[in-house]
Amino acid sequence: MALNTLAVGTAGPRIAFLHGLFGQGRNWNQIAKALAGPDGTEAQCLLIDLPDHGRSPWTEEFSFEAYADAVAATLREAAPGETWALVGHSLGGKTAMVVALQHPELVDHLVVVDIAPKDYGSLERFEGYIEEMRSLPLDEIETRADAEERFEEPHPGVKAFLLQNLRSDRSDGRPRWRWQANLDLFAADAARGHESRIAGWPTSVDALPPYEGPVLWIAGGESPYIDPDDSETMRRHFPLTRQLTIKGAGHWVHTDAPEIIVEALRRVLGRDDPD
Known part of the structure; x- marks a missing residue:
């Protein structure tokens, strides 16, 4: 890879x-x-x-x-x-x-x-961030300012850190927004609870x-x-x-x-x- x-x-x-x-x-x-x-x-x-x-x-x-x-x-x-x-x-x-x-x-x-x-136990402390990011309606986003307004994270520093993962690919003159982070993978790992591999140690x-x-x-x-x-x-x-x-x-x-x-x-x- x-x-x-x-x-x-x-x-x-x-x-x-x-x-x-x-x-x-x-x-x-x-x-x-x-x-x-x-x-x-x-x-x-x-x-x-x-x-x-x-x-x-x-x-x-x-x-x-x-x-x-x-x-x-x-x-x-x-x-x-x-x-x-x-x-x-x-x-x-x-x-x-x-x-x-x-x-x-x-x-x-x-x-x-x-x-x-x-092993830190689970990804519980990150689950809220994952859900916030997955719930952002990417198909409705026109600009980064629009994404910042719609994103629900209240802490400005955390919000800026998470939104750095948001990217746009322009097609037909219209931006198409996507997350660069593999949120589905992280969500699946978080769902493992105390068997989380990300929170664990190999x-x-x-x-x-x-x-x-x-x-x-x-x-x-x-x-x-x-x-x-x-x-x-x-x-x-x-x-x-x-x-x-x-x-x-x-x-x-x-x-x-x-x-x-x-x-x-x-x-x-x-x-x-x-x-």
């Missing part, structure tokens, strides 16, 4: 970014531009749309193992024989962990943002050797996604883990504290002094 990517920067160490559920690779664009530097030569960043998101192909059944294989194939195609610092947030963080476990030869540094290698990787490379585990200080008890499981799979908790940041850490994330990633890339 060929995944859609956006390259930022032309030289320097390689770093790839994986987004969370309902996201797209370009959610990391601000961070990538800062790392690449003003002339684009300080880092080579690759922003990846995961399967079922953005402009990447859809799947018929969710699987972290398959997501990880698709990411690995994308990294190999982008830079044959090279290794990457791999950064993943939430859903992308779990995918990045599975990439490191299944394809350790590709990953020289791993950065996991506000997620743990565990037990198949528990039999794999631990990833022996350096791992930076970033947590939002105001986020509920990482508990102290998760450290034991994390270090079982990733023994060289060090944790960074960012005070005041929620689950979308890279949005709440972009300057701190940029500085942390500069250190990962061996650029302690960006000047």
Whole structure:
């Protein structure tokens, strides 16, 4: 499966970014531009749309193992024989962990943002978003402003984040709106309740050797996604883990504290002094 990517920067160490559920690779664009530097030569960043998101192909059944294989194939195609610092947030963080476990030869540094290698129970907290998006009458939408007015999500930030998935294809001069996110797949997974694969953790990787490379585990200080008890499981799979908790940041850490994330990633890339 060929995944859609956006390259930022032309030289320097390689770093790839994986987004969370309902996201797209370009959610990391601000961070990538800062790392690449003003002339684009300080880092080579690759922003990846995961399967079922953005402009990447859809799947018929969710699987972290398959997501990880698709990411690995994308990294190999982008830079044959090279290794990457791999950064993943939430859903992308779990995918990045599975990439490191299944394809350790590709990953020289791993950065996991506000997620743990565990089963979170269900997609209950996302079911409302899925229903909101599926209930938007796409055939009646004329403009993006019309979509924003009709979309019922009350939180402005969440609304903007979800509506980034809405795209129009013009045919006969009339826009035809569609969701880039695979909402039917997500809804089917949410309907599995506590057997949700997206909320879960693939037990198949528990039999794999631990990833022996350096791992930076970033947590939002105001986020509920990482508990102290998760450290034991994390270090079982990733023994060289060090944790960074960012005070005041929620689950979308890279949005709440972009300057701190940029500085942390500069250190990962061996650029302690960006000047």
